[in-house]
Amino acid sequence: MPGAVAPALTVFAVLGVVLAVIDARTHRLPDAVLVPGAGVVLVLLGGAAVAVGEPLRAIGVVGGAAGAFFACLGVHLARPASFGGGDVKLAGLCGAVLGWIGPDAVASGIALGFxxxxxxxxxxxxxxMRGASIAFGPYLLVGTWGRLLAGP
Structure with a gap:
């Protein structure tokens, strides 16, 4: 990935660590952290697309965000007790970051998280530990980073 995307990935990494810790401790992904952080990452990804001379790459970012968001929204609507709204929003952010690479990265990164x-x-x-619940956010992030580190 070009260096232009490094600021977006840095913010995404820091945001991911913060969200993973919060989710592991509380089983919540608070909008007060997730939404502004996602906004910063999206702006940085858009800026990176312009900086590398590929403004249409932003369509992949938006498409990845939408695809992951709506796929996970379907899971949330089907099983709301097992997959929360914060997970849906985080999946959208992960999809945006993976969308920089392409639709196959979105699909494989989110699948890896599952x-x-x-x-x-x-x-x-x-x-x-029957009946125990796990925080899903950290696993979405692991899947996303696993796919990012695997390369294009």
Whole structure:
């Protein structure tokens, strides 16, 4: 990825750590942190698209955000007790960042987050923690970063 996207990824990394810690402790992804942070990342991604001379790349960012948001909104509507509204918004942000690479990255990064969350839930069940809930935000972030670090 070009250096122009580094500021957006830096803010996304810091925001991700903050959100993962909050979610792990409280099972909440507060709008007061998520929404302004996502706004900053989106503006930086838009600026990066212009800086690299590919303003149409911003369409991939918006498409990735929308695709991940609406796919996860479907999960939330189907199983609201297991997938919260904050997770839906975080998925939209993750989709935006992955959208910089392309639609395949959005799909695989979000899917990787679901796989990581499923592994964690399975481990909790195997450990005898029936009925325990896991915070899903950190796993969305793990899937996103796993896909980002895998490259284009």
């Amino acid at each position: 796989v990581a969350g499923g592994v964690a839930a399975s481990a909790a069940l195997l450990a005898g």
